[in-house]
Amino acid sequence: DADVTQTPRNRITKTGKRIMLECSQTKGHDRMYWYRQDPGLGLRLIYYSFDVKDINKGEISDGYSVSRQAQAKFSLSLESAIPNQTALYFCATRGTGTTGELFFGEGSRLTVL
């Protein structure tokens, strides 16, 4: 089983709908991140969290919200999806006292019609 699991892996929705992408990890890491990938733009940071009480905005947080329900769970919500939020979304984790590389989930492909 993957250490960082994202659900759903694929989702097609309509404009205006509320969508939640979920991420869970078994690595015991305290730091979790949500990134968005668009062709030619690389990965852009949406939100990151150091623990359940610490949530921070990234480069492109407008239109998104997050919830850190537990150390192992970090959810990303689109309150009212719009077509330009169509993208591949990645959750990642990082442990403390490490070399600092991120460990990524398999990605969630979201299409907003």
Added chain:
Amino acid sequence: ELKVEQNPLFLSMQEGKNYTIYCNYSTTSDRLYWYRQDPGKSLESLFVLLSNGAVKQEGRLMASLDTKARLSTLHITAAVHDLSATYFCAVGHTSGTYKYIFGTGTRLKVLA
């Protein structure tokens, strides 16, 4: 604001050739990472460079870091088809915020 520029964006090369991917960043950082992404897949860590002058090698790939020039390179030696993928560099903030900013990626295609 930390910015990371990567070039080229796309690289098509013949098997057996050498090439270098460049990663420039705008503010001080002593943490530089390289990741590989296969089509439709997740990202996996290739190299972690934590100090000026750091050099890491794995097979046909070698990464280096020059913090004074704010530049990292990923050198490919005698490319093979299996190296076809997208390569990302990422820079970590040293302010303690542990934010990671990614470059735009270099899509590498190695032709047989």
